[in-house]
Amino acid sequence: MFPFAALNTINKVTLLQFRNYSSAAFDFQAPVTCIAGPNGSGKTNLLDAVYYLCYTKSYFSAYQQHNVQNGLDGFRVTGVFNGKNRQETISCKWKEGKKEVYNNDVEYEKVTDHIGVYSAVMIAPDDTELVTGSSELRRKWIDGILSQVDKTYLEKLMRYQRILQQRNAWLKIQYLKPADNNTELEYYDAELATDGTYIYEQRKSFLKDFLPLLNDFYHRLSGGKEAIQVSYTSDLAQKPLATWLAQNLQYDLRYQRTLRGIHKDDWDFRLNDLQLKQFGSQGQKKSFLFALKLAQYAYLSKTLGHLPILLLDDIFEKLDQNRMEALLRIIRGEGFGQVILTDTHPERIREAFGKDAEVGFIYL
Secondary structure (H helix, E strand, C coil): CCCCCEECEEEEEEEEEECCEEEEEEECCCCEEEEECCCCCCHHHHHHHHHHHHHCCCCCCCCHHHHECCCCCEEEEEEEEEECCEEEEEEEEEECCEEEEEECCEECCCHHHHECCECEEEECHHHHHHHHCCHHHHHHHHHHHHHHHCHHHHHHHHHHHHHHHHHHHHHHHHHHCCCCCCHHHHHHHHHHHHHHHHHHHHHHHHHHHHHHHHHHHHHHHHCCCCCEEEEEECHHHCCCHHHHHHHCHHHHHHHCCCCCCHHHCEEEEEECCEEHHHHCCHHHHHHHHHHHHHHHHHHHHHHHCEECEEEEECHHHCCCHHHHHHHHHHHCCCCCCCEEEEECCHHHHHHHHCCCCCEEEEEC
């Protein structure tokens, strides 16, 4: 699919006090590695460690403390990556609320400097919430993609979120004890308008590039029976954010929060003009979800110039035979690199990939 994309792989992971692991090391030598073991043995935790090394955060929990082994005060995750003509050791350390990230023993000045260096795409059982859940989940997902390929986007997004919190705090104070001086509000509004406009334009541009990839993967997974529509809804499509903030001030004061802006954006997924969330079957939602994640993989490959690591958490337990075969055809084809997956039944993975496939196993 993208023959120019470099192959980046992870060769080794070492864990210290991470989740259920006191101290452990694992090698990933094959193009496909299956982490096999019974439920509760730590399969997902090991998969999440690979994700953590790419993004310095867990895929499954927003709280760093949840990554620490019970009763302890910190953890370390280390990975050896192979890129084009280079090998790098990435180490992430968290202790007592402080996170440190090292590349070949050199600490990053900012943790965010590591974002985009290595990438991974996770597909997990609860990911259908991306289709059926709240708009916040879809915003976070798209922000996660764009933050990897555009450092300015990440900086403006972080600043927008910080200023939004400050403006909301001002609204609460103003509601309880009004003041005549609006200088602070004018600063907040100007900053939100500048950063929000950039974020809106990048999100809009992203959809144009992403939609053809999504269409292609959905048709390959589903047999091409339905037509996909994705629409991006934003207040900024109607009028500039500066206008919204000025015109809506009385409502914002009444509710003590900022009611309009890119923090309310959403994406509407449809099949044959019917809303997928409301009218789609479970099979259609699964196919759409896998298409979203595979399109994410292809978009990152094209934009970053290297192939992400594909992480599959127990998904073969949830797929019917036709979808499993369609997914396997895609990820075993051109344009896909290292695959790491979990399963309770290693024999199912051997059968799925075929006897001639180069598949390694980690047994827990």
